[in-house]
Amino acid sequence: MTDGFGGRGAPKELNMNNRMRSFRMMIEVQKLKCPPTGGRPLIVAHRWLNKIKMDIVSNEQHKRLHPHKFTLWVAMASMIMMFAGLTSAFIVKSNLTGWRTIVLPQIFWVSTVVILASSLTMQMAIKAFKSREMQRYRTLMGVTFVLGIAFVICQVFGFGELWEQNVRFKGSSGAGQFFYAIAGLHALHVIGGVVALTVMVIRSLTGKIKLYSAIPVEVMGMYWHFVDLLWLYLLIFFIIVG
Secondary structure: OEOOOOOEOOOOOOOHHHHHHHHHHHHHHHHHHOOOOOOHHHHHHHHHHHHHHHHHHHHHHHHOOOHHHHHHHHHHHHHHHHHHHHHHHHHHHHOOOOOOOOOOOOHHHHHHHHHHHHHHHHHHHHHHHHOOOHHHHHHHHHHHHHHHHHHHHHHHHHHHHHHHOOOOOOOOOOHHHHHHHHHHHHHHHHHHHHHHHHHHHHHHHHOOOOOOOOHHHHHHHHHHHHHHHHHHHHHHHHHHHO
8 A cells, every 4th residue: 555655555653744754855856847837736736735734733733732722721710710709609698688689681681692693603713714714714703703892782781771770889788799790700801802803803804824823713712612601601690599
């Protein structure tokens, strides 16, 4: 059986670097064979070389946890502990005398649909990036950005409705203080994600992006899915306990 580079009986463990060297040798030979006006085989060879290079990068990235991903996991763990502490304190306070039940505005359901949709478009953008469909990637990232802004606007309107219902920072029960602190912190994390999305959209439009590295896009997707799931948890929590 021949391997992908014309040799017979090549060991299966032949690493990618050796494959690239072999392929470069094939290109050099092809240069000698191609006439000045017929460079089609050479163009194909260069395309295969770029594909091998991207495969090497992809394989190396999947062999170990990227430092950016590790940092994000640590950050998400700290955020989980923070929100777990706040919601636990909310539960304790809700059992005290004089606690006021908070009825969530309907617009929070709209914001939930919006952020779920943004999570879907983010995942589609990641898939488009890995498939090198850059125009589709730019469009989907732009849609995700718009949905992120829409979610924040819906939250602001929701807070406004609660304020009109006299759910405020003052009060002996502390219901308003805890709600605004928890939901407000989540909104700040979403705003941070929107800022990151702004940077990525600008980079994709200006061409300042490494087409062979999906790490930044994957990290952005991980964070965005995290704030999505976090809001679902908070929504269910406030419905049950609030």
